[in-house]
Amino acid sequence: MTMEERQLAVLVVLSLTVGLRLLAHGQAGGMFRDQSDGVQAEGGTAVAVLLRLVFLAGGLGGVLAWWVDPGWLPGALVLPGWASWLGLGMAELGVLLLAWVHMALGVHFSGTLHLRDDHQLVRTGPYARVRHPMYTSFLLLFTGLSLLTGNVLIAAVLLGSQVWVLWWRLPVEEAQLAQRFGAAWPAYVARTGALLPRVS
Numbered sequence: 001m002t003m004e005e006r007q008l009a010v011l012v013v014l015s016l017t018v019g020l021r022l023l024a025h026g027q028a029g030g031m032f033r034d035q036s037d038g039v040q041a042e043g044g045t046a047v048a049v050l051l052r053l054v055f056l057a058g059g060l061g062g063v064l065a066w067w068v069d070p071g072w073l074p075g076a077l078v079l080p081g082w083a084s085w086l087g088l089g090m091a092e093l094g095v096l097l098l099a100w101v102h103m104a105l106g107v108h109f110s111g112t113l114h115l116r117d118d119h120q121l122v123r124t125g126p127y128a129r130v131r132h133p134m135y136t137s138f139l140l141l142f143t144g145l146s147l148l149t150g151n152v153l154i155a156a157v158l159l160g161s162q163v164w165v166l167w168w169r170l171p172v173e174e175a176q177l178a179q180r181f182g183a184a185w186p187a188y189v190a191r192t193g194a195l196l197p198r199v200s
Contacts (some may be wrong), residue, residue: 001084006148007067009084013091014063015150017098017141021111024102051164059142059157062179066149075153087147094140100126101134113173121181121188129197131174131188135165138197170194 001009066073102109105126108116126133137164139162146155174194191200 001081001088003070005149006084007070009088009091010063010067010148013095013141013145014060014067016048016095018194019097020098022100024105025111027102028105028107049135051161054157054161059154059161062147062157063145064177066151070113070149070151072154073151075151077150077152079147079150083150084146087115087144089144090140091148092146094137094142094144097126097133097137099141101137105134113176115176115180121177121184123143123188127192131194132170133194133195135162137169138162138165139195142173166195 056140062073070076104122104127107111108122110116130136142158142162146158149155181188
């Protein structure tokens, strides 16, 4: 895959991802609706803002800087040719899974750990087998983008954000859901995997 093809692939993946997120926010009531309880559950305003700034400036900003001029960013890796194709496949799977996730969530989507007053435990679509398929979609997307850009700095920020999600945010989210949904939650956990379908 040529550098121009890699740049085009990254542009398409980012455009689709941003478009999906904007549509999902719109369907769920708008990006700027009150989610203050979700922000507090994440550790407060300062933590929530800092994490998003690091991700947006370092991760997406780094990808955009690479897209404008791949030679501008330090940290370039020389990867075998198949790595770009693998990255493209993973990113495409990530976008498709993200679209399926948002179709299943509908109005229950939130960019924070916010639960609506009428929040329902979604058990359709990918949620029938996996409790956190959105995190799986971002792992695929960010690994794919890391391989497409071939840049260690971009990979560190994108994949580092997912380490934080899996290490800190996922347990907090599971505790929040367990408290809200009571006896329905352990039954759901028993038949689903956190990031991949349970093998049984």
